[in-house]
Amino acid sequence: MHTKDSRVDDAGRAADWLCLQLGSREHYAIPRVLAKQERLAGLLTDTWIPRWVAPAVRRFHPSLGQRRHDGISDQHVRAATCGRLVQDVRYRLRRLDPWDSILARNDWFQAWTVRQLATWRQAADASVCFSYSYTARLPFREAKRRGMQCVLGQIDPGPLESVVVAESTADYAGWALPGAAEPPARYWDAWREEVELADLILVNSSWSADLLARAGVSLNKIAEVPLAHEGGQRAARPRRCLPATGRASADSTRRTTSGEEERRPRMDGRDMVVLFLGQVILRKGVGQLFEAVRLLEGHPIRFVFAGPLGVQVPAWIRSNPQVEFTGPVDREEAARLYRSSDVFVLPTLSDGFALTQLEAQAHGLPVIASSSCGRVVNDGVNGLILAEVTPQAIAEALRRLAQEPELLERLQRNSRMDEAFSLNALGHKLSKIESRLKR
Missing domain, CATH: 3.40.50.2000 (Glycogen Phosphorylase B;)
Structure with missing residues (x-):
């Protein structure tokens, strides 16, 4: 096994990644691809249902039962499932507004992952730490202290998105729900520290890359990696006869x-x-x-x-x-x-x-x-x-x-x-971007 100071072991194998994920974004696509390539050191996530209990959970709570994927072995996952449920109850009892609830949940998850970095054996084996944006600041600090490379998965186009949207929705502002608010300043302050700590930032589109660059993020840190989807067998389209004119x-x-x-x-x-x-x-x-x-x-x-x-x-x-x-x-x-x-x-x-x-x-x-x-x-x-x-x-x-x-x-x-948006393509992209990480 390679050490944290070496990105490639004696056999020439690529780095092992530790993935941190709050939620089931993209149905765990990145850790799944890494697991398939035998490059996943471990997955730290808020909720994970073990294989043996998943069928029973799906019967009474379908969405909770989907918080797992057979492409990732339970042995490679550490989750805070009970802690997450307790935290959600606390937030509801405290009647936090939406942004306070989001920030509290993000802070809780980051504190938990930092503890796992210090105690979980799989974390000690990893040389790359991957986290999605807005939950990366504290774990990246700890990962850097341990000599790991940090890769940030940017889930949106960043702080300038709200400016773009506001300009385009001014005529419809009256349709916004009461109480809708922009993220507080500390949300973006924490994000800027994430960007500073990251060795590489993955974005999913050139649109995101452009808005991040306009927000001051160096293009040298940005790599475009599109989302992936398991298409499977394409559904047959029903043949329809659509008239040029007419009514229902x-x-x-x-x-x-x-x-x-x-x-x-x-x-x-x-x-x-x-x-x-x-x-x-x-x-x-x-x-x-x-x-x-x-x-x-x-x-x-x-x-x-x-x-x-x-x-x-x-x-x-x-x-x-x-x-x-x-x-x-x-x-x-x-x-x-x-x-x-x-x-x-x-x-x-x-x-x-x-x-x-x-x-x-x-x-x-x-x-x-x-x-x-x-x-x-x-x-x-x-x-x-x-x-x-x-x-x-x-x-x-x-x-x-x-x-x-x-x-x-x-x-x-x-x-x-x-094929450019397949899981195989995602795997190739992740392999190629490793060459951009500092050795």
């Missing part, structure tokens, strides 16, 4: 969130189904998308918004018979929505990457996306890139697909997972 067909009923029945037109196979999946928030461009819906009123297009609501939805959107809100969905329901839709729309104003693009492509959906996220769409080949995020641009792209079914079918045929 006969009435049907649906239940509202209050349980009451509501009369609305039934959207059948003749209507193009447009899916938005993710947080329904202004940063994702839903203000502009709502206005585009109004511009497309009466067209044979149905809109499905799937995800937690983070805005006050205007009454004229809620009452629109072409629009449906599903609320939060689990992975199984999300897969069903991808399969039953024709187009995926992502008019985001800023995203570190937006993994939903890859999920949509894995199900054969063409993607209409902005350029303010990971570059997944090949314009005119497997989707459309919005030149600007405006109601008019979104409406025009959707109107074009509804009126040109041959174009829609061609984009669907070309929409598939690109």
Whole structure:
């Protein structure tokens, strides 16, 4: 086994990584890839369900039961599952506001990981410490003290993102939920120390790299590593006959969130189904998308918004018979929505990457996306890139697909997972960036 002062052992093997992860971001993609390459020293995470108990946990708490992955051996994981549950109860009892709760949880996790760095054997075997942003400051201090290299996984475009979003959402500020606030100053102060401590910063898109550089981060520290997705077998697309003009067909009923029945037109196979999946928030461009819906009123297009609501939805959107809100969905329901839709729309104003693009492509959906996220769409080949995020641009792209079914079918045929976003590609990227770490 190599020592912490040597990045390659006598056999020429690459460095062993210790991964720190609060939450299950990307379903543990980076530690999974490292484990497959036999380069994972260990994973420190807040919650992990051992293999032997996972089936029972899934029966009464499906999301908690998913906090594991068979690609990582339980022996390579140390978790604070009980401690995390206790902390969550404490935060609720204290009635902390959202940002105080986030900061308290981040601080708790960092303090716990520092203790593990001092006591866990797997941590002693590692030469590289990887942590996602906003939970890296304290463990990076300790890792540096122990002679380890530090790699920061930047999950978003950093402090300038809020400036970009504010400029683009000024017209829709009245739809923001009451109490929504920007991160406090100490959040960014801690992040700047993380950046200073990091030997290398992984970003998921050129958009993130650009905003970080504008915030003062040296480009010499930044490496672009796109997100990865397990596409599996591409779902077969239903063949639809989309008319150039027309309206929704006969009435049907649906239940509202209050349980009451509501009369609305039934959207059948003749209507193009447009899916938005993710947080329904202004940063994702839903203000502009709502206005585009109004511009497309009466067209044979149905809109499905799937995800937690983070805005006050205007009454004229809620009452629109072409629009449906599903609320939060689990992975199984999300897969069903991808399969039953024709187009995926992502008019985001800023995203570190937006993994939903890859999920949509894995199900054969063409993607209409902005350029303010990971570059997944090949314009005119497997989707459309919005030149600007405006109601008019979104409406025009959707109107074009509804009126040109041959174009829609061609984009669907070309929409598939690109090998560049596979787990194998992620593994190759991680191997290559090690050469940029200081020896």
